[in-house]
Amino acid sequence: LDTIIDSCTTLGSNNAYIPGPLIVVLTPDHAQLLHRDGWNKDKIREHIHAQANHPVPMVRNRGLVPVRPESFANRHPMPVTREPKDIEIVVAGGRGGHSAVILPWALHSESIVEPVVLPDGRVAKSIEDFKVK
Template identity: 25%
Template sequence: PGGRPILDRASVGQPGKYACYHLAEIEHDYPTLAPLHVELGHATDDDVVTVLATAGHLQMSIHGESDAQQIVDTICHHLVGAGRLTRSGWILLVIPPENAEIFVRDGWDKARIRQAVFQGASRTVAWAKEHGHSLTGGLMDRRGAAIEPGDEEATVSVAGSPDDVLVVIAGGPAGAFVHALFPYGGMAVQPIVTPDSQEVPA
């Protein structure tokens, strides 16, 4: 409903097509969790916008977990349960302050979060087939496909590599709801440049 013929060619779509996701990353409150633009090679004081298309998001309630590993275990449980197993691609995790404080307290940085999520969500191809997953990322196996030689050793996860698990810290101070965004295609990262005579709005 509300779509315009010809212009809107999506079969169903999702609300983000219209409202979009606007995330202002919390850059300074968690020193061990470097902002995304810094991880992508920009200076700390650079103003940078990152734009990506997403096929939607998954919200995870992570309120009872008391340490960093428990948080990661719950994230992996949700992602695997959602059928997000692949050999390629990437994923964006939005972690709210309530969970970020635990990661900082336990001495975790983003690299460790990425590695832990990637490893924790890894499954063998044989496991994925046995549990009815339709694998993506170039495999395109049908559900229930026969287990073949090598499937017990080959693995899939929620992204192509640990570096493809992107993490941002955003959201309000109350509520431990981690969000996973599933990108559709690549992303554009662009510094915001304004003329010296023009003030940047506060």
């Protein structure tokens, strides 16, 4: 998770200056390793929220619009998310060690995550659901 946290805290992202949502995309291999070691999505969210932050002097008065929620005025260090539920975690992709972090695109953007519904009305749970039988 250290590499994921490092990716969340790049100074080139909007989250460095304005805490908000992000999406963590884990490969099936990484998800399996984390599950084996006792992690679940809630524990991962809590850990990333607690660890992904910047020292306030590093981000004060920076960014396109240096505005932060009032509740963050005296926060140190400055978290990149407002709360753990800002972190959406999905498992996607193929085998291998290339998980990713998707940071927000604009100021105060919110992610919208909706299930993929198959033509028969079922919610897709796996890529296997898309295979023609």
